[in-house]
Amino acid sequence: MLRTGPATGFLTAGLLVSALSGCAVGGGPSAASPAATDRTGSDRAGSDRPATPSPTGRAHPGFGLGTRGQDEKAFPAYSATSVVRRLPVYTSVGGPVTRTLTDPQPSGAPLVLLVLSRAPGWLQVQLPVRPNGTTGWVLARDVRLSGLRYRLDVHLATHRLDVVDRGTVLRHFPIGVGTRDTPTPGGTFYLKELLQPPDPSGPYGPFAYGLSGYSTRLTSFAGGDGVIGIHGTDDPTAVGRDVSHGCIRLRNVDITALTRLLPLGTPVRILAD
Incomplete structure (x- = not known):
């Protein structure tokens, strides 16, 4: 079970446009507190509690991400929160450093990564950078593992978002998605930050999640770099249609419900069907 606890995202004002630059223009956010991660599975990644390490570094059953047709209980598993500033x-594993990520993120949110697989002393993670789906390896001692119970499945063709609990759909919501010219990108991403716009009746509604993915058509937008988001809307008629620059729009009551349930790091699968 998820339980309430300390906030997993801390955001500074004036960053909503740049953080969710694949969406419509809006004002700056204030601090927002997503649901706490399931601490029943939390630990420093150096421990062997979450799963037995895979010596090859490949996804270990019940630890890494599953795919459609595989055991649904293997998806999702864990997020990794940085415990170092850089x-x-x-x-x-054992290779050269390819990049350095800063904690907190530019938005002020903690640096959270989605875990894909594990090797002794190491974690393979998805990175919130271009191109979409970029992965890398981090030292286990540099992060803290947190168990994840839920994932989101976004069905573009049917304009539906499902909340999935270990293979069982708990709830589904109607959504608006990207247009043909600025489509919502497909793939597996995760919730990297939660923002709270100053005007809950504005174009983003009361809350906006930033995803780890980016628009595949827009390299920049409204002063930012085209990050895709999941957020509310000031136009409920936009839900159920192809209307956005790539973001996923929900009714305000629905995005509010998600913020009470989902921690940062929650996987998001965006599917064409």
């Missing part, structure tokens, strides 16, 4: 990312 997190080195390596090309491979």
Whole structure:
């Protein structure tokens, strides 16, 4: 069970446009507190509690991400939150550093990554950078693992978002998605930050999640770099249609319900069907 606890996202004002630049223009956010991560599975990644390490570094059953047709209980599993201010990312286990990520993120949110697989002393993670789906390896001692219970499945063709609990759909919501010219990108992403716009009746509604993915058509938008988001709307008639620059729009009551349930790091699968 998820339980309430300390906020997992802390955001500074004036960053909503740049953080969710694949969406309509809006005002700056204030601090927002998503649901706490399931601490029943939390631990420093150096421990062997979450799963037995895979010596090859490949996804370990019940730990890494499953795919459609595989055991649904393997998806999702864990997120990794940085415990260092500058997190080195390596090309491979024992390989060279390819980039360094800063904690907190530019928005002020903690640096949270989605875990894909594990090797002794290492974690393979998805990175919130271009191109979409970029991965890397981090040292286990540099992060803290947190168990994840839920995932989101976004069905573009049917304009539906499902909340999935270990293979069982708990709830589904109607959504608006990207247009043909600025489509919502497909793939597996995760919730990297939660923002709270100053005007809950504005174009983003009361809350906006920033995803780890980016628009595949827009390299920049409204002063930002095209991050895709999940947010509310000031136009309920936009829900159920192809209307956005790539973001996913929900009714305000629905995005509010999600913020009470989902922690940062929650996986999001965006599907064409």
